[in-house]
């Protein structure tokens with residue numbers, strides 16, 4: 001099979017840190033292989049809770065600016081040079097967790113008009129012309145308003161870009177197969193006494209967990225595990241990576257497995273040839289014109 005000569009991957013995320021948790025190994029792999037990797041982050045996450053005591057004075061715009069620095073450092077760890085804030089830094093505010101009054105702030109991303117925000121993303125799609133877009137599912141993976149909105153905006157922008165001249169050949173959602181999550185949490189229980197976290201999260205705390213049969217694609221990022229852990233560690237206000245780099249916790253201090261194989265569900269476009277799950281997001285794409293409307 002002829003490999004696509006000029007591979008371009010676009011990932012749409014809600015906050016700085018989501019990209020490294022979900023796709024760190026995938027991005028490091030494709031960047032190392034010479035593909036163009038573009039990350040669009042929709043908000044600066046300035047309502048996030050801060051883990052390190054010495055940084056807890058950061059809030060609002062100061063936290064947003066700090067998190068942009070963390071994103072910049074994470075991208076350097078992954079070898080990704082093209083990362084952008086949707087509409088520029090600060091255009092869309094962090095909406096906070098579902099149900100909080102933060103969600104009502106007219107400047108927050110949750111309150112943005114989907115078509116308007118999608119229209120901000122369309123020029124990026126037309127410029128990059130990605131063959132692959134990675135987004136969240138319609139629940140945002142786990143129900144956070146900014147993640148739900150990032151899904152809506154990404155999918156709408158893909159539609160609008162098609163009308164404007166670039167049809168994205170393949171769209172994926174971030175996923176974790178339930179059996180993999182369950183096995184990882186079972187192992188985690190036995191290792192918990194050695195971890196710097198008192199308690200474990202649960203399978204249902206992991207975004208995007210679905211029955212195994214929904215998984216279409218597995219990216220083995222074992223070779224990039226160190227880069228992924230380093231990128232996650234760069235988001236120090238949000239993530240604590242345990243020694244050994246096999247577990248991490250968010251500000252709730254609940255231990256979670258750090259997955260170095262990353263999983264996807266193809267929701268638009270045709271899967272590549274072959275039996276079993278795809279092992280390449282670009283599988284089946286052969287010519288540069290595959291995305292032309």
Ligand SMILES: [Zn+2]
Pocket residue numbers: 014015018144147
């Ligand atoms: Zn997030």
